[in-house]
Amino acid sequence: MHKAVLLQLGATLLATAIAAVFFGLRGALSAASGGLACVLPSWFFVWRLTAMTRRKGTASVAAFVAGELVKLASIVGLLGLVLVLYPDVHWGALLIGLILALKANLFAFLVKT
Template sequence: MTSPMLRSVLLQLGAGLVATAIAAVFFGPRGAISAAYGALACIVPAAMFALRLGALARRSGATVTAFVVGEFVKIASIVGLLVLFPALYPGVHWGALLIGLILALKANLFAFLVRN
């Protein structure tokens, strides 16, 4: 069974796939790539944070400080990935990227609907 944080990441992944499909329909391949990157810029740091927090919890070292530092690193990673993308992909479609990012971020609001 997965932890609640990993289930949250899976919900973000599902939202990212939906965002990519929507962007592909409305904006074409360029929009699909941008939406997928926007979603992944949120999903990858969240997954790393969830795995790190889970590992800390198993060895009973999960503290408030570890959580706050991990959250700061996650946010800094998201910002860094978003800044890096235009350099890697000059044809970025900003609207699609924001759709992917926002849907992935807001997927956590629906995590409470998932039963154990």
């Protein structure tokens, strides 16, 4: 699961670079905000599951589902926080960063460990 989060981070950096070229600093900040709104909750979710597995030996299905629900709520909350703290957000760049970070998980299965 760590490679999925690293791929999300890489996709966020790629989206930030692309947005910086096409939309300038405002777009780069927006793309980074959208991507990090997805990466940070995913990282905490993986960290929590890893800690549970080391402590108990296995993670339960209920813990996984509850953690996924908290992760989704955190993503929505962070996106709301971005809108409050950065009202000059570039919507296209934010969506590019968010979508690339979310879709990076699909490529995690293609990467050999």
